[in-house]
Amino acid sequence: MWQKIALCVACALLLAVYACTDGGLTVSNEAELKRAVQQAQPGQTIVMKNGVWKNIEILLQAEGEEGKPVSLVAESPGGVIISGESNLTLAGNYLVVSGLVFKDGYSPTGSVISFRKSKTEYANHSRVTETVIDRFNKTERFESDIWVTLYGKNNQFDHNHLVGKMNQGVTLAVRLDTEESRENNHRIEYNYFGPRPVLGSNGGETIRVGTSHYSLTDSKTKITHNVFDQCNGEVEIISIKSGANEISNNLFVESAGTLTLRHGNGNIVENNVFLGNNKPHTGGIRVINADHIIRNNYLQGLTGYRFGGGLVVMNGVPNSPINRYHPVKNVVIERNTLVDISAVQLAAGADAERSEAPSDTSFNENLWMATAPMGETFTAYDSLDGITFSNGGVSGLTTSVAINAKETAVSKNAAGFWQADDNSVGAKMDNAPVTLDQVGVAWYPKGDLRPKLNSGKTISVSAQSGMLEAAVANSQPGDVLELAAGEYTVDRVLVVRHPITIKGVAAQQLSDLATKIQFTRNALFQIEDGGSLRITSVVIDGSSADDSAGNAAIRTTRYGMLNNYRLELDRVWVKDLNINHSFSLLKVSMSTMADEISIRNSRVETVTGDVLRLNVETEDLGIFNADYVTLVDNEFSKVDGNIVALYRGGTDESTFGPHLLMQSNRIADSGKGSRNAQKTIALLEGVQVVDILDNSASQSGDFIAHSRVGEPVYWIKNNQLGESKLMVSYKGVPVDVSAEVNERE
Structure with a gap:
């Protein structure tokens, strides 16, 4: 008892404005918080009083000890709201932050939470847990920041809830730009990475570990037991750009994109589950570089193709510079189960630059299956002499690629996963790697709350x-x-x-x-x-x-x-x-993005401009204004401009869109206005998926579609276009698709 009295007397004498409780030292404003941090000793807990803390830059710079951290906690979990222009910085050793909610604001700096104060002052052996960042975005779409930036060594980011990042920049990044942050042994675990909408540009990754400049450096970061729910920012959900990392026991749900081993060697990807539920562009694992092990992963219902496929093994650049595509070498892909996967891409991306095929790469004891008839799953873009397949199992799937797999009896186990009845091939998945109730915080709702x-x-x-x-x-x-x-x-x-x-x-x-x-x-x-x-x-x-x-x-x-x-x-x-x-x-403005624009069963007539003017992002940076554009069963007449003008410039390969569907439309007397220089009714630049089906046109302008990046999909079928021409090209080369010929490129 006398120790408690002495402690409270000391608190009263030194920091008279504070409230001293059994739970730690309670502070009510920024000045009190700063003084408490300055005087914090190992084992000290600083309690932020519940309420809204607006326009506060929190610096927790202190020295704890192993087993005696300096802790900064909310009075009650979720009771402290950090809003306005605010952020959190940790620097020192053995620090813990818990229970905060960042919402209704943005960081005035490059990070919301940073484990570094300066280039020489890092956090080590420190932890952020049970903290929420909810739509805490910069005010401009393409003003970039990173929500969580990990520096130093031996830090832990766990049981946090991050949802709704909508501006450019990685949700969470591990930085390796100084020696003090390499071979860091960070742990990123049991977090909920909630819905992130399509950015429409590069820079929408959920996690990035390293950068190309330091990609031959080992990070030794563990990303385990996290849930990635509808993380659709760009083609890379997780971008690994370093070596010796472990990505395991994570659950990916309806997330467009892939776990990408973009740079770096010797990474392990195991025990992860990818559930696409047949949502567009849901992908699995993309492999680049050397010495990886990819094993015991379960992938189902993934519709992605090209670089966003279910399993993609890339071609590389011979003697590649550090920022390009290092060849795939000595990679082991074993005991994985792939169910209803639209695309397995081998030697993907092969071109004049990426001309080195994978080598010393083995597929062992994998289970390939389809629960319903589907088209060709495997595509080889270059020689497969450097890839061996052995002891695989197959069920319900046919392929022209020799994958050395035998027919295998399969059934669902008690956890709902498909498996081989004799357990000789495929992933051993007795239970889900992690569930929603195990990640994030219990006191904040999950999902897309918009x-x-x-x-x-x-x-x-x-x-x-x-x-x-x-x-x-x-x-x-x-x-x-x-x-x-x-x-x-x-x-x-x-x-x-x-x-x-x-x-x-x-x-x-x-x-x-x-x-x-x-x-x-x-x-x-x-x-x-x-x-x-x-x-x-x-x-x-x-x-x-x-x-x-x-x-x-x-x-x-x-x-x-x-x-x-x-x-x-x-x-x-x-x-x-x-x-x-x-x-x-x-008419749209720059830095705007539509998930979908649709016109159905409608009539549009006598228009001196465009019906849909979606071509304002002309800086060729890979940015566009609409992901899906749908025009079905409409009548368009006397439109001077375009029915649709849709633009996506540049050569960046990080996005899936735009997508255009024009089906069963009747077009008359359109596309020939004096201000329509190219006399077009559809002017498409860089549109990745173009479906023009069952339309008719009379006395109207032309359809023009150009693309110069990726592998665009054109489907032109059963159109009656009269005098209107349909001109399609890819990288400047005409594609032989006409109004009267059905082809898919």
């Missing part, structure tokens, strides 16, 4: 003056504004700040639609950051719009967006966008 279209209330809106404007302004995320029959004249731009639906009175024929919206400004809707818009059963009439050039019925904010948005038009009649030249249906 509001969705059609998830709110239904609100009736009359055609009285000002009612639609008021309804939009007062709406809540996900609301459906159900418009009565009548004419709505809108005298201000309707700002869409969250997902809303505008729904008119349904009619069997578009000409019978009874809900009509006219607008007098230079735009009807403006989608702001966080907004999405669905419009159905409505006539949009631009004949009363402001008499100025470059109007748009719908536009995005000119300041860019962090959040991806959706735009859906279904059974909409858009007409008379012709008050002046260059009047478009949709």
